[in-house]
Amino acid sequence: MAARTAKTLGDTLREARLDKHLGLRELARHLDKSPSYLSDIENDRRVPSEEVLAELAKLLGLDFEQLMALAGRLGAETRRLVERSPEAVALFRRISGLRPDQLRQVAETVNELSEKKGRKK
Numbered sequence: 001m002a003a004r005t006a007k008t009l010g011d012t013l014r015e016a017r018l019d020k021h022l023g024l025r026e027l028a029r030h031l032d033k034s035p036s037y038l039s040d041i042e043n044d045r046r047v048p049s050e051e052v053l054a055e056l057a058k059l060l061g062l063d064f065e066q067l068m069a070l071a072g073r074l075g076a077e078t079r080r081l082v083e084r085s086p087e088a089v090a091l092f093r094r095i096s097g098l099r100p101d102q103l104r105q106v107a108e109t110v111n112e113l114s115e116k117k118g119r120k121k
Contacts, residue, residue, distance in 0.1 A: 009070035010044040016060040017042075031055055047071050 007015070017027055024042075028035040031052070040046040048056070050073055057064040068075055074082070081088050095106055 008044050010042040012070060014042045016062050030059055050075050
């Protein structure tokens with residue numbers, strides 16, 4: 001029996017929408033988007049913009065960063081960092097071969113550093 005793959009962006013959004021007891025048409029009205037557009041997203045046929053992902057995260061109570069990751073989007077701020085910082089590019093290249101558990105460790109370290117930075121302000 002084949003192992004089940006991780007949830008996709010579409011799976012995550014559909015599950016959250018259903019948990020909120022929202023129909024596709026109702027969510028589409030809240031977002032001022034067409035139901036067919038949202039259906040395409042939920043069926044992983046389209047990847048929404050960063051702005052739409054932010055709206056979906058807010059309406060569905062989801063983590064924006066997780067949605068961005070599931071969508072494979074870097075975001076404008078990260079793109080700017082990569083464009084102007086050779087260190088960031090080198091870091092991305094170095095972590096590209098890590099296992100998922102190792103990536104989680106790196107993420108935890110980054111979160112700790114971010115929290116320390118926030119306390120110094």
